[in-house]
Amino acid sequence: MDHVLYSLRDVGVCYKHWSLFHRSKTENWALRHINLDIYEGENIGIIGHNGAGKTTILRLLSNILYCDEGTFECHASSATMLSIGAGFDNYLTGRENIGLNGRLLGMSPREIKTRENEIISLSGLQDFIDRPILTYSTGMRMRLGFSIAYYANPAVLLLDENLGVGDIQFQKKSTALIKEKLLAKTQTSIIVSHSVELIRGVCSRVIWIDNGTIRAIGEPQAITAEYLCNVAKK
DSSP states (O other), X not given: OOOEEEEEEEEXXXXXXXXXXXXEEEEEEEEEEEEEEEETTOEXXXXXXXXXXXXXXXXXXXXXXXXXXXXXXXXXXOEEEEOTTXXXXXXXXXXXXXXXXXXXXXXXXXXXXXXXXXHHHHHTOTTTTTSBGGGSOHHHHHHHHHHHHHTOOOSEEEEESOOOOSSHHHHHHHHHHHHHHHHHTSSEEEEEOSOHHHXXXXXXXXXXXXXXXXXXXXXXXXXXXXXXXXXXXX
C-alpha cells in the first residue's frame, strides 16, 4: 500500500454566491488547508457533523469540483461517486434506466448486459422492471438505484452515506452488501458515513472533518471515540 492515488496540499474549495440585487459576491469556504495522501487499497472513512465538508471532499476526489487554492493531484485511473438514482429518466422503464444509469457509473454495455438480471434480482423489482420509472415510489427508485450502483466497479469507489435504502429489510440487506464489498478490498474505497459501527468495521483509516478542516486522522477506533466524545459535549 505505497502507491499514492490522491495527494492534497493546502487545498481549499470555495462556494461563491452572486446577488443580482446587491451586485455583491459572498464566499463560503467549504474546505480549507486540507493536507492528505490517500493510498491504493485503503478503505478510508470520513466523519463529521452535517455541513462539515465531507461531501465536498468526495466531489473533489471525483473531479466534480476543483480546488480554489492549493494543489490536488489524482493518479487514479477511474473513480465513481455513488449517487443513488442520479440520471434516471422518468419516461424510460426500469430496465432501460439500468442501461442509462450503469453507463453514468462507468459500466460498459457488456458489463450492464451481464449484470442486468443480478441488478433486477437485488432490487426485488422483477414485476415492475418494464414499467416507466415515473410509476415507481421513492423507495422503489432508491432500491433500483442502489442495485445498479452496487455492481459498479471503478478503481476508486466513493460512497456518500445513507446507502441503506428502502424498507427495513432492504436497509439491512444493502448495508450488509456494502460491508461485504468494502471488506473484499478489491478497490480503494472512501466512505462518508454517520455510522460509527460501519466505519470501525470496514475502514483502515478515518478522517474527521470539522468546519472544513481536518480535525484528526488516524486509526478508526481512536478517532471515532474522540469524535463521539466531542458530539456528546455539544
